[in-house]
Amino acid sequence: MATALCVSCSSKPSTVTDKDFLPGRRKAGKIIENLDVGINVRSPISTGDSPNMTRGMKSSLEQRRRLLSFVDSGCFENALHVFEEITRPSTFIWNVLIRGLTDNGFYQEAIDLYYRMEWEGVGSDKYTFPFVIKACVGLFSLVDGQRIHSRVIKMGFDKDLYVCNSLVIMYSKLGCIEQSEKIFADMLVKDAVSWNSMISGYVASGDCLSSLTCFRDMQAARISCDRFSVISILGACSLYGCLLKGKEVHCQVIRRQLDSDPMIETSLIDMYGKCGLVEYSDRLFNRVSQRSVAVWNAIIGAYGLNDEPVRSFSCFERMLESDNLDPNAVTLINLLPSCARMRALVQGKSMHGFAIRKGMFPHVVLETALLDMYGKCGCLNLADSMFVQMKETNLISWNARIAAYVQSGNEKGALHVFQDMCSEHLHPDEITFVNILPAYAETALPKEGQQIHANIIKLGFGSSIFICNALIYMYAKCGDIQAAQLVFNCIVYKDVISWNTIILAYGIHGFGEISVRLFSDMMAEGIKPNGSTFVSLLASCSICGMVDEGQNYFSSMKTEYNIDPGIEHYGCMVDLLGRSGNIDLAKHFIDEMPLVPTARIWGSLLSASRYHRNIELAELVADRILSLEHDNTGCYVLLSNMYAELRRWADVESIRCSMQSQGLRRTTACSLIEYNGKALQITNNDCSHAEASMIYDALDIISRKIGDDLHVCGVLKFKPPDLIRRRAHSAMYHSARLAICAGLLSTPVGTPVLVRKNVRICEDCHNAAKIISEMTDREIVVGDPKFYHRFSNGKCTCKDYW
DNA sequence: ATAGGGTTAG
Numbered sequence: 001m002a003t004a005l006c007v008s009c010s011s012k013p014s015t016v017t018d019k020d021f022l023p024g025r026r027k028a029g030k031i032i033e034n035l036d037v038g039i040n041v042r043s044p045i046s047t048g049d050s051p052n053m054t055r056g057m058k059s060s061l062e063q064r065r066r067l068l069s070f071v072d073s074g075c076f077e078n079a080l081h082v083f084e085e086i087t088r089p090s091t092f093i094w095n096v097l098i099r100g101l102t103d104n105g106f107y108q109e110a111i112d113l114y115y116r117m118e119w120e121g122v123g124s125d126k127y128t129f130p131f132v133i134k135a136c137v138g139l140f141s142l143v144d145g146q147r148i149h150s151r152v153i154k155m156g157f158d159k160d161l162y163v164c165n166s167l168v169i170m171y172s173k174l175g176c177i178e179q180s181e182k183i184f185a186d187m188l189v190k191d192a193v194s195w196n197s198m199i200s201g202y203v204a205s206g207d208c209l210s211s212l213t214c215f216r217d218m219q220a221a222r223i224s225c226d227r228f229s230v231i232s233i234l235g236a237c238s239l240y241g242c243l244l245k246g247k248e249v250h251c252q253v254i255r256r257q258l259d260s261d262p263m264i265e266t267s268l269i270d271m272y273g274k275c276g277l278v279e280y281s282d283r284l285f286n287r288v289s290q291r292s293v294a295v296w297n298a299i300i301g302a303y304g305l306n307d308e309p310v311r312s313f314s315c316f317e318r319m320l321e322s323d324n325l326d327p328n329a330v331t332l333i334n335l336l337p338s339c340a341r342m343r344a345l346v347q348g349k350s351m352h353g354f355a356i357r358k359g360m361f362p363h364v365v366l367e368t369a370l371l372d373m374y375g376k377c378g379c380l381n382l383a384d385s386m387f388v389q390m391k392e393t394n395l396i397s398w399n400a401r402i403a404a405y406v407q408s409g410n411e412k413g414a415l416h417v418f419q420d421m422c423s424e425h426l427h428p429d430e431i432t433f434v435n436i437l438p439a440y441a442e443t444a445l446p447k448e449g450q451q452i453h454a455n456i457i458k459l460g461f462g463s464s465i466f467i468c469n470a471l472i473y474m475y476a477k478c479g480d481i482q483a484a485q486l487v488f489n490c491i492v493y494k495d496v497i498s499w500n501t502i503i504l505a506y507g508i509h510g511f512g513e514i515s516v517r518l519f520s521d522m523m524a525e526g527i528k529p530n531g532s533t534f535v536s537l538l539a540s541c542s543i544c545g546m547v548d549e550g551q552n553y554f555s556s557m558k559t560e561y562n563i564d565p566g567i568e569h570y571g572c573m574v575d576l577l578g579r580s581g582n583i584d585l586a587k588h589f590i591d592e593m594p595l596v597p598t599a600r601i602w603g604s605l606l607s608a609s610r611y612h613r614n615i616e617l618a619e620l621v622a623d624r625i626l627s628l629e630h631d632n633t634g635c636y637v638l639l640s641n642m643y644a645e646l647r648r649w650a651d652v653e654s655i656r657c658s659m660q661s662q663g664l665r666r667t668t669a670c671s672l673i674e675y676n677g678k679a680l681q682i683t684n685n686d687c688s689h690a691e692a693s694m695i696y697d698a699l700d701i702i703s704r705k706i707g708d709d710l711h712v713c714g715v716l717k718f719k720p721p722d723l724i725r726r727r728a729h730s731a732m733y734h735s736a737r738l739a740i741c742a743g744l745l746s747t748p749v750g751t752p753v754l755v756r757k758n759v760r761i762c763e764d765c766h767n768a769a770k771i772i773s774e775m776t777d778r779e780i781v782v783g784d785p786k787f788y789h790r791f792s793n794g795k796c797t798c799k800d801y802w
Numbered sequence: 803a804t805a806g807g808g809t810t811a812g
Contacts, residue, residue, distance in 0.1 A: 095803070130804040165805040193806050200806070231807045263808040270809065297809040333810045368811040399812040431812055 060086065067093065071100035076109075091125050099131040107138035111148075118151070126160045133166040142174045165193045172201025192223050200232040203239065211236040212245060225252070227261050234267040238274035246271045262290060266298045273302025293328055301334035309338030313347070329355070329366045336369040340376035348373045362391040368400050375404025380413075395426050402435045411439040430461050437470035441477035445674050445756060449478040463490075469497045476505030479754045479783050496527055500536045507540025509788045510797035515540035516549060531563055538572035542579065543787055545799060550576040567595050571604055578608025579801050583617065599628040599635075606635060610642055611801060618642055633664050671739035672756040675746045682735045682742065691742065696733075698741040703732065706771045731764035740772060740780055752779035760784045760802060770794050 063086050070079035083089060083097055094117045101110035114132040117124065129152055136145035149167060157163045164187050171179035180201050187194060195218040202211030215233045218225060225233075230253055237246035250268060253259050265288050272280035281302040288295050296319040303312035316335050319325055332351050339348035352370055360366055367390045374383035383404040390397060398421045405414035418436045422428065428436075433456050440452055453471060461467050468491045475484035488494070488502045499522040506514040519537055522529065534557050541550030554573055557563045570593050577586035586608055590597050602625045609617040618639060625635045636659050643651040659665070670683045675691065686692065731737070736757055743753030761769070761782055766789070773780045774794035782789045790797040 092803075099803070125804095127804045134805080160804090162804050167805095169805065191805090196806050226806095228807050235808085261808095266808040268808095292808085294809040299809095301809065328809090330810050336811085363810095365811045370811090372811065394811095396812045401812090403812065429812095435812075 064093065068096060071096055074100075074104050076101065076104065076106065089122070091122055091128065094122055095125070095127045095131060098128065098135070102131050102135040102138065105138065107135040107141075110135035111139065111141070111144050114148070124151070124155065124157075126157055126163060129157055129160075129163045130166040133163070133170050137170050137173045140174065142176070145170050145174060159188065161187070161189055161191060161194070165191075165197055168194060168197045168201065172197065172204060175205070177201055177205045177207070190221070190223070192218075192226055192229065195221075195223055196226070196228040196232060199229060199236070203232055203235045206239065208236045208239040208242065212242070227258055227264055230258060230264055231267045234264075234271045238271045241275045243275040243277065246275055260289075262288070262292060262295070266292070266294050269295065269298040269302060273298065273305050276306060278302050278306040278308065291322065291325070293325055293331065296325065297328075297330045297334050300331060304334055304338045304341075307341070309341040309344075312338040313342075326358075327354070329360045329363050332360075333366055333369045336373045340373045343377050345374075345377040345379065348377060364390065364392045364394060364397065368397040371397060371404065372400045375400065375407050378408060380404055380408040380410060395429060395432070398424075398426060399429075399431050399435055402432065402439075406435060406439050411442040414439040415443065428459065430464050430467060433461055434466045434470050437467070437474045441470075441474040443672075444474070444478050445672055445679050446475070446478045446480040446483065446754065447674055447677070448679060449474055449480065449483070453483075463492075465491060465493065465495060465498065469495070469501050472498065472501045472505055476501075476508060477783075479756060479781060479788060481505060481509045481511075481788075494525070494527070496530055496533065499527055500530075500532045503533070504536035504539060507536065507543050508783075508786065510544055510790060512540045512544025512546045512549075515544075516546070529561055529563070531566055531569070534561075534563065534565075535568045535572065538569055538576065542572050542576040545579055545801060547576055547580045567598060567601070570595060570597075571601050574601055574604040574608070578604060579611070581612070583608050583612050583614060587617070597624075599625045599632060602628070603632075603635065606638055610638055613642070613645075615642055615646060631662060631664055633659070633666065636664065637666055667759055669735055669757070669759045671735035671758075673739040673743045673746075674754070675742050680739075680742060682738045684735050685733045686735060686738060691745075694745060695738055695741050698745055699733070699737055702741065702772060702775070705775060706768065731762050731768070734762060734765050736761055736765040736782060737768055740769060740782075743780075744772075744776060744778065750778070752781050754781045755783070757782060757784045760786070761789060766796065766800075766802075770796055 063082055067079055067082045067086070070076070070082060079097060079100065083093070086093060094113070098110045098113050098117075101107075101113060110132060114124070114128065114135075117128075129148065132148055133145065136142075136148060152158050152163055152167070164183055167183050168180045171177070171183065180198065184190070184194060184198050195214065199211050199214050199218070202208075202214060211233065215225070215229065215236075218229065230249060233249055234246060236242070237249065246268075253261075253264055253268070258264050265284060269281045269284050269288075272278065272284065281299060285291075285295065285299045296315065300312050300315045300319070303309070303315060312335060316327070316331070319327065319331070332355055336348060336351060339345075339351065348370070351373075355361060355363075355366060355370075367386060371383045371386040371390075374380075374386060383401065387393065387397060387401045398417070402414050402417050402421070405411070405417055414436060418428075418432070418439070421432070433452075437452070440449055444452075452474075456462055456467055456471075468487050471487045472484045475481070475487060484502065484505045488498060491498050499518065503515045503518050503522075506512070506518065515537060519529075519533070522533070534553060537553050538550050541547070541553065550573070554565065554569065557565055557569065570589075574586050574590060577583075577589055580586075583605075586605055590601060590605060593601075602621050606618055606621045606625065609615075609621060622635050622639045625632050629635075636655050640652050640655040643649075643655070668683055670681055673680050673682065680689065680691070682689070687696075689695070736755060739755040740753055743755060747753060761784055769780050769782060769789070769791045771794060772778075773791035778792075780791040782791070784802075787798060787802055789802065
């Protein structure tokens with residue numbers, strides 16, 4: 001950027017700001033005194049040489065020529081030096097210098113010079129203001145802009161077309177589109193620039209509709225649209241995917257023979273890409289004769305936006321092959337989402353390296369795009385270190401960082417980042433909440449969910465469909481299905497995601513019949529189901545044991561709805577068949593399915609073999625899983641638990657060693673409970689809380705009432721030699737039980753007790769919870785990552801399958 | 803001598 005230049009005096013480099021306006025005045029005063037002493041008589045400046053010029057005239061003309069040439073060549077030190085030598089420079093001279101400074105990025109200096117001009121009593125003219133107003137835009141200074149605007153009014157230049165156009169542009173670029181509107185409305189004469197400025201101002205403020213309206217009004221006012229209008233209005237069409245309007249503008253472009261204008265070509269390629277017609281972009285691109293970097297960037301972006309990462313990349317490669325074209329930051333920004341989409345971490349990293357070598361940093365947009373790519377490629381540490389080294393961050397980069405944490409399954413981290421962001425006095429927006437709500441969904445209790453919901457409403461995002469959909473899921477996962485239903489009810493225009501989410505919400509709470517009913521409600525409302533609808537529906541059927549219904553829906557997917565089952569659907573079906581009892585059928589299903597089984601698919605079969613206590617199958621399946629994911633902790637733990645149940649302690653030990661040698665650790669089981677209004681986190685055998693002794697006392701009383709744990713829960717399958725080992729595996733003080741007791745202690749009689757767990761509840765605790773619910777006559781709700789068990793009167797809604 | 807434009811992150 002511009003280095004500091006001194007415009008308030010020629011001796012010392014400094015700039016005059018509002019704060020030190022007084023010293024500036026003094027300096028300026030001195031200069032005037034000096035100049036006044038030096039030359040007594042000043043001649044009026046003439047525009048050309050004439051034979052009878054005086055010496056003074058000649059030298060002043062010479063100075064003016066030198067000044068102009070210095071300004072033209074960007075030598076401002078010299079230009080300013082000459083300027084200081086001129087006695088009483090004319091308004092024209094001042095204007096030339098202000099223009100030169102503005103055009104070369106010396107915005108502050110241009111503004112300072114204008115203030116000095118004003119102070120020295122040199123009258124500004126209609127030319128002065130467009131230059132200095134442009135400097136305000138460059139400096140992003142609304143304060144200066146408003147001050148200069150008031151000078152415009154006082155001096156009566158607010159009727160000048162050029163000055164008004166400059167003001168319209170200034171206010172729209174400084175984010176005050178209403179001010180632009182006001183000035184525009186008061187203009188008696190408007191030209192194409194005025195209209196175009198309003199149109200592009202609306203586009204910049206994201207107001208697609210106003211910009212289209214303005215474009216229409218412009219034509220109604222019989223101002224013919226030009227290339228500037230076309231480029232702006234295509235931007236408006238891109239904004240909300242107004243394909244029809246875009247095509248209409250394209251027709252006008254052809255009629256006006258503007259279709260070989262390089263910038264219009266770029267805008268058209270971009271517009272078709274953003275409206276989802278990438279074939280049109282491609283066709284246009286192939287006809288472009290002179291391919292600029294911007295055109296390449298547009299087509300790379302168009303493929304990226306239209307889910308064609310491979311073609312996006314091949315464009316990039318072709319671009320590299322063509323001569324004299326250097327990818328710039330925008331190229332990388334447009335390409336990085338394709339890296340993310342393909343999980344092409346190596347390519348993403350090489351983009352990063354390329355950017356470093358080309359000296360593109362710091363660049364907040366590029367850095368955020370890299371952060372996002374790293375997050376989506378599952379490299380949270382790289383995403384985070386990107387953020388840490390960023391010189392400038394903004395709401396978008398914070399949001400991307402939060403998303404990276406959530407995508408990596410680090411919900412706690414995401415919540416911390418969210419807190420940090422708020423303490424930096426950044427105001428969360430709609431996307432912040434859409435990103436952070438899944439973190440609440442995984443970690444929060446209903447009360448915390450209500451708090452974030454209250455914040456959302458307070459900030460005015462309560463009716464956003466994206467947020468409402470995220471809220472439905474959040475409440476359901478936190479255990480409050482009623483709140484989820486309420487949010488759903490309040491959505492005026494429910495979209496397919498709203499329906500998918502509420503269907504799954506009831507599924508995870510064990511109300512499969514409601515899920516099924518909601519699906520038919522959805523059909524009745526004329527909402528077309530998509531693949532995710534069937535994931536919700538099949539998951540609900542499988543969780544709730546509705547085997548026949550699930551199978552029917554699965555077969556109707558293709559026949560009735562023309563949706564090809566994806567890997568998630570097959571996963572649901574394995575779950576479903578697994579619990580039907582016919583485990584061979586489930587295995588056969590996997591062998592026959594047309595997609596390559598993933599570790600998750602095998603994981604479903606592993607769960608089923610555990611339930612049916614089929615250790616041979618479990619071992620076989622575990623082998624498959626570990627060959628796909630050697631670090632699948634869940635698989636080790638499940639197998640180890642099965643060995644423990646069979647008292648095969650040597651196998652238990654060997655799994656423990658195997659995990660240890662790989663540095664794998666069991667997830668520490670913990671339970672969450674609201675205790676006296678606050679979330680309390682409890683681990684197995686946890687004694688760390690102030691409330692611990694009370695909770696343990698309560699548990700002891702209950703244990704005694706329901707019998708010793710080994711009798712109640714051990715189911716007599718353990719013989720004395722196993723007792724010692726068994727004690728080490730005792731579920732007596734598992735977090736779930738401690739949490740249930742804490743809940744019983746801190747809530748009124750008759751209300752349900754709600755516990756959240758990070759791992760599935762063990763069989764012993766499940767049995768205990770059933771008995772406790774009967775004994776205390778309380779409803780106990782225990783949520784694990786998959787399902788909410790609802791215990792009452794000694795029974796659980798899972799019907800003992802989970 | 804004065805004003806407007808293409809490709810840019812969540």
